[in-house]
Amino acid sequence: MLAAMGAWLRGAVHVALCAGLAACGGDPRPQNPPDAPPAQDAGTRDGRDASALDRDGDGVPDASDDCPDVADADQADADRDGVGDACDPDISIVDADGCRRDGREVCGNGTDDDCDGTVDEGCACDPGAIQSCFPGKPAQRHVGACVDGQQLCVGAPGAWGDCGIAIEPGPEVCDGLDNDCDGAADDALTCDGSLRCPAPGTLPDARPFEDYVLDGAQMFAGAARWSWTITGGPCDRLFTSQGRPTSFELRGGDTSRPTFRPTVVGDYLVRAAITTPGGDRLGCSFPLHVAGAGLRVELCWDTTGEDDIDLHLHAPRSTQDWFSADDCYHMNCKGSSPQRIAWGYPQSALSACENGPDGDDWRALGGCSNPRLNLDNIDTPSSAELITLDTPEDGATYRTMASYFTSTRSETPTTHPITNVYCAGHLVASLGQFPDLVPQFEQPDIEPYGATWRAADITTRVDGRGVTTCEVAALHPPGQTTGYDVRLGDPSY
Numbered sequence: 001m002l003a004a005m006g007a008w009l010r011g012a013v014h015v016a017l018c019a020g021l022a023a024c025g026g027d028p029r030p031q032n033p034p035d036a037p038p039a040q041d042a043g044t045r046d047g048r049d050a051s052a053l054d055r056d057g058d059g060v061p062d063a064s065d066d067c068p069d070v071a072d073a074d075q076a077d078a079d080r081d082g083v084g085d086a087c088d089p090d091i092s093i094v095d096a097d098g099c100r101r102d103g104r105e106v107c108g109n110g111t112d113d114d115c116d117g118t119v120d121e122g123c124a125c126d127p128g129a130i131q132s133c134f135p136g137k138p139a140q141r142h143v144g145a146c147v148d149g150q151q152l153c154v155g156a157p158g159a160w161g162d163c164g165i166a167i168e169p170g171p172e173v174c175d176g177l178d179n180d181c182d183g184a185a186d187d188a189l190t191c192d193g194s195l196r197c198p199a200p201g202t203l204p205d206a207r208p209f210e211d212y213v214l215d216g217a218q219m220f221a222g223a224a225r226w227s228w229t230i231t232g233g234p235c236d237r238l239f240t241s242q243g244r245p246t247s248f249e250l251r252g253g254d255t256s257r258p259t260f261r262p263t264v265v266g267d268y269l270v271r272a273a274i275t276t277p278g279g280d281r282l283g284c285s286f287p288l289h290v291a292g293a294g295l296r297v298e299l300c301w302d303t304t305g306e307d308d309i310d311l312h313l314h315a316p317r318s319t320q321d322w323f324s325a326d327d328c329y330h331m332n333c334k335g336s337s338p339q340r341i342a343w344g345y346p347q348s349a350l351s352a353c354e355n356g357p358d359g360d361d362w363r364a365l366g367g368c369s370n371p372r373l374n375l376d377n378i379d380t381p382s383s384a385e386l387i388t389l390d391t392p393e394d395g396a397t398y399r400t401m402a403s404y405f406t407s408t409r410s411e412t413p414t415t416h417p418i419t420n421v422y423c424a425g426h427l428v429a430s431l432g433q434f435p436d437l438v439p440q441f442e443q444p445d446i447e448p449y450g451a452t453w454r455a456a457d458i459t460t461r462v463d464g465r466g467v468t469t470c471e472v473a474a475l476h477p478p479g480q481t482t483g484y485d486v487r488l489g490d491p492s493y
């Protein structure tokens with residue numbers, strides 16, 4: 001999947017480059033090369049002097065600009081053919097590291113095109129959007145052990161934040177991998193082959209609610225002490241920062257064969273630290289993908305275990321109030337719920353849910369409902385809430401909402417919820433993360449519910465192979481273009 005995303009992103013780079021150049025695939029030569037005789041008519045229809053025109057605004061008049069449609073104030077022309085480097089098809093726009101010679105950062109590609117160490121800086125984005133990114137040199141992206149991270153769009157107007165949980169190029173070490181991402185594994189080293197770390201994309205995917213054994217013996221066969229750590233998505237990072245348990249389990253983290261058991265899909269980063277009896281310290285870092293079709297919405301908050309916040313997902317083509325049959329929530333969407341929603345979606349195979357909470361109830365129902373509330377914080381304290389819809393419709397829009405039900409704290413309690421949207425196993429949006437916290441999300445004891453946060457409208461597209469992609473539109477207070485739509489005691493859609 002990472003490879004597929006890489007191909008997609010490389011495609012995006014190409015499109016963006018073409019959009020940025022005057023004549024991708026056409027004749028890039030300037031209309032008036034610098035050595036051409038002056039045009040007969042130097043005037044324009046509005047009477048201005050054509051010699052003063054400067055279409056790309058780089059300070060060099062078009063008549064003498066070696067790239068009149070691409071800003072290149074320095075007029076660099078390495079091969080001296082009269083066509084500036086910035087638009088010359090004879091010269092690659094990028095150097096050997098993949099860095100752009102014109103110093104331009106191309107937006108929306110998750111690549112550090114200008115090689116200044118930050119990715120897509122100065123680019124507009126929708127707050128809460130997530131994109132794959134790579135903080136190393138562009139030529140190292142998707143090469144060897146290098147793996148993309150993710151960056152979150154924050155603030156208003158939005159700007160891309162740090163590119164987190166990527167695997168960046170590092171010094172070459174004996175591990176069977178290409179650590180410096182130059183295309184050759186263990187190059188310039190003499191290795192005995194005792195350490196073999198998994199290359200990106202070579203491990204089978206994990207699945208929610210299923211045990212996944214990480215086999216250290218495949219990496220290092222000798223006697224050793226082991227220590228494993230796994231970094232998960234936004235909710236797990238929130239829980240970890242607060243010293244709370246994560247949504248996933250890692251059993252036997254000090255053995256050579258630990259078991260990982262995730263609840264939510266997405267990209268995880270696994271690290272194994274190995275200490276040999278002689279005191280040598282070895283290590284492997286690699287991505288592990290937890291796969292899952294369709295749409296998943298996850299909700300967590302910073303006071304989990306003390307406050308009961310409930311996740312809701314609304315049926316498409318309906319504006320019925322929340323807490324109705326058109327709302328998937330704890331009263332009708334769990335295996336053990338007293339009522340059962342009927343949105344007309346087929347059940348998924350039992351294996352998709354029977355190993356999670358309410359397993360006996362799902363088995364009694366003969367399958368996993370769609371959508372379903374897989375995780376309810378009231379049953380699984382200290383975890384996130386999760387709604388799964390394996391079979392979303394093509395072109396349907398689902399609204400997600402968080403409702404502050406109750407708190408064990410005595411004062412008017414405030415909390416900070418995060419809503420994450422995953423499509424086809426990939427995190428595509430995360431709303432409410434620091435520093436864009438949801439304000440005034442509190443429980444002032446308004447019956448029958450306190451604050452409600454309508455987080456996003458998610459429109460799903462399902463292609464001919466059944467693969468879901470999503471467009472996530474964050475919701476704002478009525479009549480506003482920024483901020484969070486938080487209301488008190490209001491069940492309306």
Ligand SMILES: [Ca+2]
Binds near residue numbers: 115
């Ligand atoms: Ca940059």
Ligand SMILES: [Ca+2]
Binds near residue numbers: 106108109110111
């Ligand atoms: Ca870029």
Ligand SMILES: [Ca+2]
Binds near residue numbers: 183
């Ligand atoms: Ca190498």
Ligand SMILES: [Ca+2]
Binds near residue numbers: 172185
């Ligand atoms: Ca290596």
